């Protein structure tokens with residue numbers, strides 16, 4: 150794959166805070182026009198990585214390019230073409246919605262400022278609240294405003310740090326439709342999220358824990374590479390079954406999903422041996438299923454913790 | 458190509474700052490209100506023409522002439538005899554402890570020498586720690602010598618009347634020989650008020666962005682440090698000029714401060730001073746971690762400015778090391794410029810020697826600020 154096809158291409162990215170590793174030797178390749186999911190538990194280094202990609206933090210080690218520009222030396226060029234949505238609301242609370250957008254448009258020197266701001270307001274559905282102070286918006290609306298602001302200058306790469314946290318399902322769906330539309334136009338999107346359904350909407354994704362990249366690829370690849378086997382049990386007394394299974398050799402996760410139980414492990418033979426006594430139980434039905442992303446991630450997270 | 462100052466980004470910051478300033482009504486009101494309140498407090502407290510100042514009379518001569526002089530003192534309205542000490546030590550204690558503002562020493566044989574036309578001297582010791590408080594009273598003293606005894610000098614003594622006065626009043630300013638006049642205070646206040654409000658406002662400007670998290674957004678845009686700094690300075694320059702105008706109006710119409718020089722020149726040179734203070738504030742805010750620290754740094758700078766600039770104490774009365782520190786501070790030079798222009802009618806030529814140190818200070822501080830401005834979140 151040529152370098153030109155990659156919007157983000159970094160390797161060895163490392164960041165320490167007061168001697169503690171926040172991101173360790175991270176490599177990331179994101180193709181142009183791709184929606185790339187960035188997942189990982191709290192404190193795993195997602196925000197730190199994104200900040201290093203857009204020049205807000207200087208990496209302690211590593212190198213690479215973002216939109217073809219060097220992530221260490223050419224941060225100014227990168228900033229001009231990247232839209233970064235911060236995890237924490239970082240627009241001016243004492244400026245109105247319109248003033249915030251207007252400020253952003255001015256900073257990027259947009260020629261058609263008025264028009265760009267107006268159409269962004271239209272698209273947001275905030276046209277009639279344009280003069281409301283940003284600080285008085287509800288949490289979800291703040292997110293949507295921040296998103297509109299970071300897309301205003303028509304960036305080629307969007308770095309979105311948990312853009313849908315606290316956003317209602319309908320707005321989330323609208324947001325993802327918008328993301329897919331933008332990707333169709335050739336815009337690259339790197340989006341961090343804690344939602345599994347969002348992860349599944351990404352073309353590819355990376356999973357990071359304790360600053361280390363643990364898995365990457367399409368959803369199917371990640372699931373396959375994880376080597377996890379999952380059985381689904383439908384039983385009368387799920388609670389009793391669950392507590393009996395937990396701690397058995399070969400059983401790494403027992404997770405209730407409504408009226409069924411997902412039982413997973415990394416060693417298929419060991420897992421089958423562990424569940425064998427329960428498969429004969431009356432009123433129980435066991436079926437092997439495709440493990441979900443969540444099972445995979447929790448599995449990886451626990452394994453990573455054991456290694457730390 | 459990309460690393461140059463760009464006007465539109467600079468204007469973006471300016472516009473934003475103006476809007477935020479307008480939103481923050483209380484702060485804006487304080488910036489206009491503080492000069493007025495301070496002027497009224499300091500201006501009147503310091504500049505009021507104090508009357509009936511306590512005085513001790515140490516008289517070694519009990520003649521009618523002495524009594525007439527003391528009566529004349531009281532009639533002038535400026536003095537009130539509150540003590541008649543009998544020894545010098547007692548008089549010394551009175552003035553040292555601040556019980557009296559003046560000690561009037563009438564020498565032995567005052568009457569006899571006076572009658573012989575020997576022009577004896579009355580020594581008036583003035584406590585000039587607060588020179589503005591004694592200034593007018595001291596002024597009245599010299600008049601007194603002329604007229605105090607007119608009533609007593611009759612008949613044969615008639616020729617002693619008139620010029621030169623029949624006796625001499627020697628004034629001994631104690632504790633503060635330099636004696637600043639009241640007109641110094643109001644122009645000085647202009648500098649002090651500008652120093653405080655300008656540094657504080659910009660000192661908070663950048664730390665506020667950092668504390669509220671908006672810095673992350675700002676840093677992710679292509680905006681350059683100088684554009685941010687300049688954009689934050691400009692709106693406050695306007696506020697500074699509002700303050701200057703208010704103070705000048707009050708100086709002219711409330712305190713009757715003479716304005717001998719060119720006010721336009723004053724408006725011109727004040728720009729350098731305002732910019733210097735704003736730059737100090739911005740530099741502080743690039744160093745301070747939060748708004749509280751920025752506030753403390755403001756006072757850290759404000760106090761020496763107040764004490765070592767010649768505002769509180771006469772500049773030449775300070776030890777050399779203090780003068781050296783004072784010479785670096787913009788307020789020191791600003792005070793000289795303002796007093797020079799307003800009170801002495803100085804023009805540009807006399808003002809320039811005090812302008813360039815401010816310019817130098819400004820450049821240095823901007824350079825430090827730009828160096829300290831963090832382009833990343835590290």
Ligand SMILES: Nc1ncnc2c1ncn2[C@@H]1O[C@H](COP(=O)(O)OP(=O)(O)OP(=O)(O)O)[C@@H](O)[C@H]1O
Pocket residue numbers: 166167170171189190191192193194195196197198236
């Ligand atoms: N400025 C900083 N100073 C010190 N430590 C920091 C700083 N920023 C981040 N860290 C640490 O680096 C680690 C990674 O943090 P980061 O914010 O990147 O996690 P994250 O994956 O974005 O988490 P979340 O999902 O909760 O947003 C954490 O342990 C955090 O405490």
Ligand SMILES: [Mg+2]
Pocket residue numbers: 195196197236310
């Ligand atoms: Mg984060």
